[in-house]
Amino acid sequence: MNPASVRTVGVATPNSRYDILIGTGLLDAPAPWQGLPRASRAVIVSNPVVDGLYGAALERALAPHYRQVSRMLLPDGEQHKDWHSLNLVFDHLLATGCDRKTVLFALGGGVVGDMTGFAAASYMRGVPFVQVPTTLLAQVDSSVGGKTAINHPLGKNMIGAFYQPVRVVCDLATLATLPARELSAGLAEVIKYGPIADMAFFDWIEAHIDALRACEPDALAHAVQRSCEIKAWVVGQDERESGLRAILNFGHTFGHAIESGLGYGTWLHGEAVGCGMVLAAELSAALGLVPAAFVDRLRRLIQRAGLPVVAPPLGTERWLELMRVDKKAEGGETRFIVIESPGQARLQPVPDDIVRRVIEQHGAAA
Amino acid sequence: MNPASVRTVGVATPNSRYDILIGTGLLDAPAPWQGLPRASRAVIVSNPVVDGLYGAALERALAPHYRQVSRMLLPDGEQHKDWHSLNLVFDHLLATGCDRKTVLFALGGGVVGDMTGFAAASYMRGVPFVQVPTTLLAQVDSSVGGKTAINHPLGKNMIGAFYQPVRVVCDLATLATLPARELSAGLAEVIKYGPIADMAFFDWIEAHIDALRACEPDALAHAVQRSCEIKAWVVGQDERESGLRAILNFGHTFGHAIESGLGYGTWLHGEAVGCGMVLAAELSAALGLVPAAFVDRLRRLIQRAGLPVVAPPLGTERWLELMRVDKKAEGGETRFIVIESPGQARLQPVPDDIVRRVIEQHGAAA
Numbered sequence: 001m002n003p004a005s006v007r008t009v010g011v012a013t014p015n016s017r018y019d020i021l022i023g024t025g026l027l028d029a030p031a032p033w034q035g036l037p038r039a040s041r042a043v044i045v046s047n048p049v050v051d052g053l054y055g056a057a058l059e060r061a062l063a064p065h066y067r068q069v070s071r072m073l074l075p076d077g078e079q080h081k082d083w084h085s086l087n088l089v090f091d092h093l094l095a096t097g098c099d100r101k102t103v104l105f106a107l108g109g110g111v112v113g114d115m116t117g118f119a120a121a122s123y124m125r126g127v128p129f130v131q132v133p134t135t136l137l138a139q140v141d142s143s144v145g146g147k148t149a150i151n152h153p154l155g156k157n158m159i160g161a162f163y164q165p166v167r168v169v170c171d172l173a174t175l176a177t178l179p180a181r182e183l184s185a186g187l188a189e190v191i192k193y194g195p196i197a198d199m200a201f202f203d204w205i206e207a208h209i210d211a212l213r214a215c216e217p218d219a220l221a222h223a224v225q226r227s228c229e230i231k232a233w234v235v236g237q238d239e240r241e242s243g244l245r246a247i248l249n250f251g252h253t254f255g256h257a258i259e260s261g262l263g264y265g266t267w268l269h270g271e272a273v274g275c276g277m278v279l280a281a282e283l284s285a286a287l288g289l290v291p292a293a294f295v296d297r298l299r300r301l302i303q304r305a306g307l308p309v310v311a312p313p314l315g316t317e318r319w320l321e322l323m324r325v326d327k328k329a330e331g332g333e334t335r336f337i338v339i340e341s342p343g344q345a346r347l348q349p350v351p352d353d354i355v356r357r358v359i360e361q362h363g364a365a366a
Numbered sequence: 367m368n369p370a371s372v373r374t375v376g377v378a379t380p381n382s383r384y385d386i387l388i389g390t391g392l393l394d395a396p397a398p399w400q401g402l403p404r405a406s407r408a409v410i411v412s413n414p415v416v417d418g419l420y421g422a423a424l425e426r427a428l429a430p431h432y433r434q435v436s437r438m439l440l441p442d443g444e445q446h447k448d449w450h451s452l453n454l455v456f457d458h459l460l461a462t463g464c465d466r467k468t469v470l471f472a473l474g475g476g477v478v479g480d481m482t483g484f485a486a487a488s489y490m491r492g493v494p495f496v497q498v499p500t501t502l503l504a505q506v507d508s509s510v511g512g513k514t515a516i517n518h519p520l521g522k523n524m525i526g527a528f529y530q531p532v533r534v535v536c537d538l539a540t541l542a543t544l545p546a547r548e549l550s551a552g553l554a555e556v557i558k559y560g561p562i563a564d565m566a567f568f569d570w571i572e573a574h575i576d577a578l579r580a581c582e583p584d585a586l587a588h589a590v591q592r593s594c595e596i597k598a599w600v601v602g603q604d605e606r607e608s609g610l611r612a613i614l615n616f617g618h619t620f621g622h623a624i625e626s627g628l629g630y631g632t633w634l635h636g637e638a639v640g641c642g643m644v645l646a647a648e649l650s651a652a653l654g655l656v657p658a659a660f661v662d663r664l665r666r667l668i669q670r671a672g673l674p675v676v677a678p679p680l681g682t683e684r685w686l687e688l689m690r691v692d693k694k695a696e697g698g699e700t701r702f703i704v705i706e707s708p709g710q711a712r713l714q715p716v717p718d719d720i721v722r723r724v725i726e727q728h729g730a731a732a
Contacts, residue, residue, distance in 0.1 A: 122525045124526075125606075126528065
């Protein structure tokens with residue numbers, strides 16, 4: 001690895017500061033693994049597929065820094081993002097005598113990252129952890145910003161913590177082994193940063209969407225860096241989502257309803273968010289905030305990214321019910337991130353009848 | 367309630383500031399419940415015994431401030447401080463549509479406080495909570511300082527968070543219904559503040575131990591206030607237990623081994639800590655830090671408080687093994703809080719053979 005090829009994005013929150021390192025081949029380079037908190041033990045948490053591809057490389061990279069490095073595996077998939085899997089991490093940490101300095105490494109996608117992060121937040125009331133995201137979705141979204149969580153049968157990400165990693169290492173080389181469907185799911189979150197924060201970036205994505213789907217390294221590096229910069233800027237101002245940070249959830253209220261309504265794991269998170277952004281844009285148009293042409297442009301890009309743009313037929317009342325339990329609901333009122341003008345978003349309550357109309361006009365028949 | 371009779375202890379940590387209110391009859395007074403975070407819902411978490419005694423009073427006190435106040439019950443006892451019980455809280459919160467502004471009220475002892483605190487820390491990644499401790503132990507220890515946790519089969523308090531309440535309301539009237547054995551258990555933590563921080567307070571406790579066991583209001587008020595002041599001073603300097611805060615664990619490494627070795631709930635936490643302090647003082651004497659006379663004086667006071675002073679026969683090697691898994695162990699070395707001189711404590715590693723000798727000389731035969 002040529003050190004010059006590592007891009008660094010700094011993230012500053014009120015209580016922590018950490019770097020996101022972005023580059024190709026970082027798992028095989030020594031520099032990204034230096035200067036982490038000292039400890040006698042490190043534990044790599046991963047899933048069977050990712051561990052088979054990259055577990056040994058990460059273990060080799062960490063060997064010079066920790067007396068003992070162990071690897072433990074979680075079952076793959078959003079449907080396993082639950083207490084039972086989380087407890088497997090605690091079992092491993094306690095059975096192997098890990099102490100409160102032990103450093104956890106989350107090697108995998110969003111599920112591994114969210115669970116390892118919450119395990120790190122909770123084990124002995126907090127141990128340091130490093131995110132090593134191996135999916136595009138995790139590199140541009142879930143590994144940045146300190147949101148960790150598990151699902152509850154009654155709602156996604158309902159139990160968790162705000163807990164920042166000490167470092168994030170994004171090795172773009174790992175994206176080469178990502179299934180095309182998962183790459184597309186990650187592109188949903190990349191595209192998201194356009195309408196909520198940066199329409200120049202949206203223009204760039206439109207021009208490079210084919211290069212991104214072909215995993216061209218320079219295109220990926222820019223997409224990951226710019227996405228992380230925007231997310232870091234938002235999170236730096238509002239770690240705990242009392243205001244601005246909510247805009248990162250553009251498309252997510254609809255998206256969570258899709259995931260929960262179809263059963264976690266039926267659609268990928270990014271697919272649900274992609275389709276959710278189309279619905280949230282339609283909602284913004286129905287409120288008179290953006291023209292129909294903007295919605296069409298967003299829909300076209302989401303479609304070119306390989307993502308679904310038609311809402312699944314959950315039944316309108318079930319849609320509304322699923323969205324009411326979303327964390328952005330407050331005092332019984334459902335709130336949505338809407339686009340107030342292209343490049344700018346805000347959180348606002350929307351009357352049920354407008355939401356109902358959007359779902360009925362733009363979803364598949366129930 | 368005469369407002370003049372409310373004593374207030376302020377606690378300041380890097381990210382929060384809250385008050386501990388101490389007085390008799392606070393559950394029946396309006397003032398302690400004013401100025402809390404606004405929300406449409408409040409949830410009182412308690413256990414069947416405490417709820418039967420004080421649940422209705424707290425619900426009445428909160429009614430003017432929240433549109434809806436619900437009460438939910440956890441099973442009583444340290445053996446239920448586990449994920450299963452914690453999940454009952456999440457089930458209730460989600461089933462009743464609680465949002466991220468909902469305020470939780472922990473009405474009960476340390477088990478209810480620890481679990482409600484961790485539930486508040488984790489529900490939707492954090493909602494506000496108020497501690498309403500109804501045992502002496504919780505008033506002087508577990509409700510102050512933001513340590514929340516549940517147990518894991520392999521260790522006590524292994525899974526949790528540092529999460530501060532927005533207020534602590536100690537109604538001394540609730541101690542009148544406390545069984546004598548539990549009052550004694552609470553006195554263990556009151557006594558603790560003497561050897562680690564304030565020998566003048568220790569003198570005062572020696573002079574008032576009978577008044578305290580008789581629940582005399584002025585004696586209780588002073589004991590709770592001074593204990594909270596000392597704890598607040600320690601926690602204010604070291605919220606996350608990187609240094610000074612560890613002294614609050616005087617007696618706890620031995621104590622946790624007793625609780626875990628006999629099975630949680632066999633000895634009360636305070637009983638285990640009382641006996642643990644005797645052992646930790648003996649350890650300090652074995653290291654040449656304090657004279658035997660000091661150990662005898664501490665043992666006598668602990669005994670007068672109605673607490674056990676002879677270690678249970680767990681078997682010496684089992685003792686050592688149980689203490690190695692304690693959170694204060696680091697890199698395989700067991701560390702203890704020792705008294706360096708009466709009124710001052712520190713954390714230090716102690717060789718196994720000295721620990722072994724203390725257990726063999728001062729424990730019951732295995």
